[in-house]
Amino acid sequence: MGRYIIKRIIAGLITMFVLTTVTFFLMHAIPGGPFSPAEERKVPKAVMEKVQEKYGLNDPVHIQYVNYLKNLAQGDFGISFKQTSVTVNELIEQGFPVSAKVGLIAIIVALLVGIPLGITSAIKRGKWADWLSMIIATVGISIPNFVLSVLLLFLFAVVLKILPTFGLTSWQHYILPVTCLAFSPIAYIARLMRSSMLEVMRYDYIRTARAKGVHELQVICKHALKNAIIPIVTYLGPLVAILLTGSFVIERIFSIPGIGRDFVSSISDRDYSVILGMTVFFGAFIVICNIIVDILYAVIDRRIKIDE
Amino acid sequence: MKKLVGLFFKLSLVAVVVAGCSSSNTAAPSTDNNTNTQAPATQQPAESTGKEKKIIYALPSEPETLDPTLNVYSRSSIVMQNLFRGLYKISQDGLPVPSLASETKLDETGTKYTFKINPNAKWSDGKPVTAHDFEYSWKRVLNPDVASEAAFDLFYLKNGQAYNEGKATADQVGVKAVDDQTLEVELENPTTYFLNLLCATSYYPVRKDVVDGNDGWTKTPETYLVTGPFTLSEIHPKQKYVLKKNPNYLDADKVQLDTLEIVFIEAAEAELAAYTNGEIDVSDNINNESLQKYLNTPEFFAEPRIGTYYFDYNTSVKPFDDPRVRKAFAISINREAIVKNVLQSNEKIAFGFVPYGMPDLVDPTKEYRDVVGDLFKEDVAEAKRLLAEAGYPDGKGLPEIEFMTMSGNTDKDIAQALHSMWKENLGVEVTINILESKIYWDEMRMGNFMIARDGWTGDYLDPMTNLTLFETVNAKDGPRWSNAEYDALLKENREIQDQTKRAANYAKAEQILMDEMPVFPLYFYQDTYLAKPHVKGVMKNYIGHTYFEYATVE
Numbered sequence: 001m002g003r004y005i006i007k008r009i010i011a012g013l014i015t016m017f018v019l020t021t022v023t024f025f026l027m028h029a030i031p032g033g034p035f036s037p038a039e040e041r042k043v044p045k046a047v048m049e050k051v052q053e054k055y056g057l058n059d060p061v062h063i064q065y066v067n068y069l070k071n072l073a074q075g076d077f078g079i080s081f082k083q084t085s086v087t088v089n090e091l092i093e094q095g096f097p098v099s100a101k102v103g104l105i106a107i108i109v110a111l112l113v114g115i116p117l118g119i120t121s122a123i124k125r126g127k128w129a130d131w132l133s134m135i136i137a138t139v140g141i142s143i144p145n146f147v148l149s150v151l152l153l154f155l156f157a158v159v160l161k162i163l164p165t166f167g168l169t170s171w172q173h174y175i176l177p178v179t180c181l182a183f184s185p186i187a188y189i190a191r192l193m194r195s196s197m198l199e200v201m202r203y204d205y206i207r208t209a210r211a212k213g214v215h216e217l218q219v220i221c222k223h224a225l226k227n228a229i230i231p232i233v234t235y236l237g238p239l240v241a242i243l244l245t246g247s248f249v250i251e252r253i254f255s256i257p258g259i260g261r262d263f264v265s266s267i268s269d270r271d272y273s274v275i276l277g278m279t280v281f282f283g284a285f286i287v288i289c290n291i292i293v294d295i296l297y298a299v300i301d302r303r304i305k306i307d308e
Numbered sequence: 309m310k311k312l313v314g315l316f317f318k319l320s321l322v323a324v325v326v327a328g329c330s331s332s333n334t335a336a337p338s339t340d341n342n343t344n345t346q347a348p349a350t351q352q353p354a355e356s357t358g359k360e361k362k363i364i365y366a367l368p369s370e371p372e373t374l375d376p377t378l379n380v381y382s383r384s385s386i387v388m389q390n391l392f393r394g395l396y397k398i399s400q401d402g403l404p405v406p407s408l409a410s411e412t413k414l415d416e417t418g419t420k421y422t423f424k425i426n427p428n429a430k431w432s433d434g435k436p437v438t439a440h441d442f443e444y445s446w447k448r449v450l451n452p453d454v455a456s457e458a459a460f461d462l463f464y465l466k467n468g469q470a471y472n473e474g475k476a477t478a479d480q481v482g483v484k485a486v487d488d489q490t491l492e493v494e495l496e497n498p499t500t501y502f503l504n505l506l507c508a509t510s511y512y513p514v515r516k517d518v519v520d521g522n523d524g525w526t527k528t529p530e531t532y533l534v535t536g537p538f539t540l541s542e543i544h545p546k547q548k549y550v551l552k553k554n555p556n557y558l559d560a561d562k563v564q565l566d567t568l569e570i571v572f573i574e575a576a577e578a579e580l581a582a583y584t585n586g587e588i589d590v591s592d593n594i595n596n597e598s599l600q601k602y603l604n605t606p607e608f609f610a611e612p613r614i615g616t617y618y619f620d621y622n623t624s625v626k627p628f629d630d631p632r633v634r635k636a637f638a639i640s641i642n643r644e645a646i647v648k649n650v651l652q653s654n655e656k657i658a659f660g661f662v663p664y665g666m667p668d669l670v671d672p673t674k675e676y677r678d679v680v681g682d683l684f685k686e687d688v689a690e691a692k693r694l695l696a697e698a699g700y701p702d703g704k705g706l707p708e709i710e711f712m713t714m715s716g717n718t719d720k721d722i723a724q725a726l727h728s729m730w731k732e733n734l735g736v737e738v739t740i741n742i743l744e745s746k747i748y749w750d751e752m753r754m755g756n757f758m759i760a761r762d763g764w765t766g767d768y769l770d771p772m773t774n775l776t777l778f779e780t781v782n783a784k785d786g787p788r789w790s791n792a793e794y795d796a797l798l799k800e801n802r803e804i805q806d807q808t809k810r811a812a813n814y815a816k817a818e819q820i821l822m823d824e825m826p827v828f829p830l831y832f833y834q835d836t837y838l839a840k841p842h843v844k845g846v847m848k849n850y851i852g853h854t855y856f857e858y859a860t861v862e
Contacts, residue, residue: 043457150577153577165582166582166587252575
């Protein structure tokens with residue numbers, strides 16, 4: 001397994017290098033720059049030139065690229081061009097724990113609700129519980145989270161006045177964003193779990209267990225789940241990466257100080273260092289999550305030999 | 309590990325059983341939640357019943373900078389206008405009045421000011437504010453090594469621009485602290501609105517001992533020394549700033565608020581929800597929904613801002629190189645219908661470029677706009693005649709007209725309305741090109757447009773702030789229009805002090821602008837905001853900055 005992990009880390013580093021390079025040059029190819037004129041900034045060209053020079057933006061792109069890589073090698077993502085007193089490292093240090101906390105709660109909620117929902121649906125196949133679970137699952141997948149978030153915001157904050165609308169200062173503040181974040185994964189996990197469970201329940205070893213008189217709860221818990229859960233673990237890798245790194249829509253609607261909205265707004269602001277810093281960070285995070293998922297496969301199911 | 313996974317599955321199954329229980333079980337906790345969660349939601353708003361006088365105000369996001377010497381942003385200005393004061397400030401009447409300056413003298417040439425700093429003026433740490441602080445700060449703004457975007461604001465100072473461009477030394481800049489209390493300022497030209505400029509953040513002082521060699525001086529309350537009504541007490545990045553009354557502020561006895569909390573809510577719909585829910589007291593990120601909900605309530609306020617929503621013609625390309633075509637397009641639309649039906653608002657429609665909120669130079673109690681009056685009128689028949697006279701009867705023969713606008717909803721809706729009006733009234737088919745803002749401004753700078761949406765809010769109370777946009781040197785990135793007489797009138801107004809003559813010059817220049825029509829105005833900006841009934845004295849200045857110095861809660 002050690003060799004496999006080293007191989008995956010090397011592959012990950014190559015991926016990161018390609019990702020950084022492609023993002024860097026694509027970013028510079030888009031029209032406009034961090035200090036382009038805007039309605040509120042009709043600053044004379046000579047002044048603008050000085051500002052560009054200070055931040056090294058007048059250098060040829062390949063020089064800027066080399067400089068960036070040098071800084072990156074030292075773990076320095078540079079300063080934000082939009083908020084020049086803040087470094088990208090600070091943005092990540094401040095924002096990531098917030099996004100990760102909300103995301104982690106959403107993942108736990110999604111698993112705690114989605115898995116039982118899928119199992120219920122599978123063992124009660126064709127009955128009302130199955131229909132209900134699948135209706136919830138379908139609705140969850142169909143409703144985009146920006147619609148859901150605005151809907152819940154107005155229902156629970158404006159109409160019912162039982163939940164706060166912005167920030168994360170108390171546990172009540174987590175309810176709406178976590179619900180919105182978890183809703184679609186719940187649906188997806190429930191559907192995955194249902195189909196996977198139905199398949200596993202048809203296997204001979206389950207029939208054998210039942211024939212031996214093992215209690216149904218034990219059959220599901222001890223025998224069926226172990227195999228049925230593998231697709232969920234596969235789904236969990238990218239889900240963890242997506243939810244822990246923040247959602248632009250949810251963070252924007254609920255004013256969550258995470259990194260999800262920084263990433264998206266940095267693109268419209270042409271905040272080069274933030275775009276790159278966040279891309280590298282997200283990229284590394286996804287690579288790591290995928291490696292962990294691969295290792296988890298082997299832990300959960302000994303039949304999978306990752307060295308091969 | 310296997311055991312852990314197994315335990316998790318078992319827990320999941322337990323959750324199934326719990327979830328499968330009767331609905332009364334799930335309803336019960338939710339009822340409990342009602343009582344539990346309502347409290348924080350309603351406890352958060354201004355504590356008008358408690359002893360502390362506190363207002364919660366929302367901004368869309370954190371200020372771009374907290375360093376006044378680097379600031380060119382509106383949002384940052386709002387925060388800093390509550391933290392800093394300079395030599396002058398904007399009074400409740402909207403006019404510049406002395407703040408940290410106790411005495412102002414102007415020589416007969418109108419180019420040399422001598423300010424006496426109030427001996428009681430203090431920094432938030434209790435040390436006195438001196439003339440040296442101003443000299444240091446103003447030179448910092450202009451310092452080419454600092455590369456402040458705000459440098460342009462201080463080009464009024466003698467050799468200000470030359471220093472910024474490396475053609476003069478810092479010693480040659482027209483600002484000098486004669487002693488701790490005396491600041492001598494020399495200007496390039498007599499600038500009748502200079503005291504007004506002193507109310508902008510770029511003229512505010514910062515202190516050398518905390519700024520020099522410390523790029524992070526704005527990041528902690530300990531080093532963030534200020535001179536204004538509030539101090540920055542807590543910084544919660546991307547969440548909120550807590551401002552506390554500054555006991556060392558010169559006018560501290562008149563500041564009634566104890567705490568001003570600035571929270572950051574990006575989405576307008578979320579801000580409306582927070583305001584309606586009572587979590588914030590003052591809201592100025594007003595969308596159409598907020599407007600419809602609160603427009604006719606006592607919580608809705610609207611103040612004119614010295615800005616104009618307008619459109620640039622590219623006068624360097626056909627057919628807009630012909631003023632008759634430009635005028636035809638400008639007078640064939642219905643501004644009233646656009647403001648009422650598209651914006652669904654009550655902004656004042658524009659038949660001139662200088663906006664409401666700009667006082668008349670001769671009689672400041674009157675509006676410049678009212679004194680000068682409308683400079684053109686809408687007339688479809690006249691528009692058709694002009695178009696025919698230019699060689700395009702009923703729009704025939706016109707090249708394909710491209711109308712460039714930005715991706716905001718309002719911009720897109722206005723573009724659609726103009727498209728219909730031009731088609732109906734002139735028979736002209738216009739292609740709308742919607743671009744993301746950065747690309748948009750780049751295209752405009754490069755001249756790749758025919759008609760483009762634009763807007764501008766001035767910086768000070770003199771029509772120069774609006775009309776200077778169309779001097780040849782500035783118009784080359786916009787309408788690419790040049791008029792020698794227009795340039796001469798504005799140049800003269802920079803050099804003279806006679807306000808009657810200056811007013812006449814502005815009126816004449818604006819008439820030229822509206823006759824030649826390199827741009828056509830649509831409406832004048834206004835600032836709208838909502839304030840809870842218990843909040844009094846919130847002030848918006850003429851640029852749209854929100855001041856809480858005069859605010860209180862009842």
